[in-house]
Amino acid sequence: MQDGGGPAGLTAPEAVVYLGLRTMDKHPVESGIAGVLRTYELLDRVRTRQALTVRDDQFDYAVFLDAAATARRRRFPMSLLDTGRFSAGELESLARKGVRILSSDAARPRPQDLEILVRACRAGRSSLALLFEAAWPAEGADAPLSWQDLQDLVASGMDLHASNRRVARDPASLETLAERSRRGRSFVVLYHHGPLIPELVAPAASGAWVHFTDRSLADDGAAALACRIARAAAAGGARAVITIERTPALEVLEALEGAGAVIRFLTPPAEPRSALGAIERRASKRKLPARAVYLSAVVLP
DSSP states (O other): OOOOSSSSGOOOOOOOOOOOOOTTTTTTHHHHHHHHHHHHHHHHHHHHOOOOETTSSSSSSSHHHHHHHHHTTTTOOOEEEEOOSSSHHHHHHHHHHTEEEEEEEETOHHHHEEEEEEHHHHHTTTTTEEESSSSOTTTTTTSSOOOHHHHHHHHHHHHHEOOOOOOOOOHHHHHHHHHHHHHTTTOOEEESSOOOOGGGGHHHHHHHHHEEEEEGGOOHHHHHHHHHHHHHHHHTTEEEEEESSSSOOOOHHHHHHHHEEEEOOOOOOOOSSSSSHHHHHHHSSSSSGGHHHSSSSSSSO
């Protein structure tokens, strides 16, 4: 499930989301000028190797083709957020040029389209990530994306991202998907909200990446469980990723660090010579692969 051979390869840069301002409410001439300026800005970002993720409704398809070709020549990653505007064939062409595709079951519900994109991304040395927002389909149930489809897609190399913010996620199903992902060396990622549960240890041990915030560390028991999940994930070839919004006790951070967690601080930097400052410096060196994050490592889906 790693794309570099395990946690030792946590070096991929974090993507920066680029969303140009919409200009449909302007006079046509003003809109056209603004569109040209945004196009130049996009291509300039690619030329200067600035990390970016672009939504598909921000530019015409021809602009994306030019940007993808430039990014490929400069060997620089570019990602496209798929909202369903383009056909599977158009996305296939971009993927073969090395563009990473960020889609969802709402934008791309047909397994046939996803199979095409997985193959195209493999050919282009990029990746397809699917944010699955519906409930896990029941085994054998008739659904646009069946349970068997999801297993087959992760086994073929598609990264699967899911959140329990609105829909409950059965850890046993997550474990099954993580096990299947080993065949395709894909990423299965859970964004967990709310109290941690012991059942998350098994999918983490099978290779699922588990994101959560320090809001899930309500007491010593929760902190100990977070360390169990982090150790299991590290042993399984993945990581637990903890976003710190309010600084926990130093011993909790040290325990999480020792358990192999990736710690991301959103708090103001500590005094550099302090114990917390030392933890922050070490944490900044433990990078996330781009494929372990759907869109932003700061805001969990």
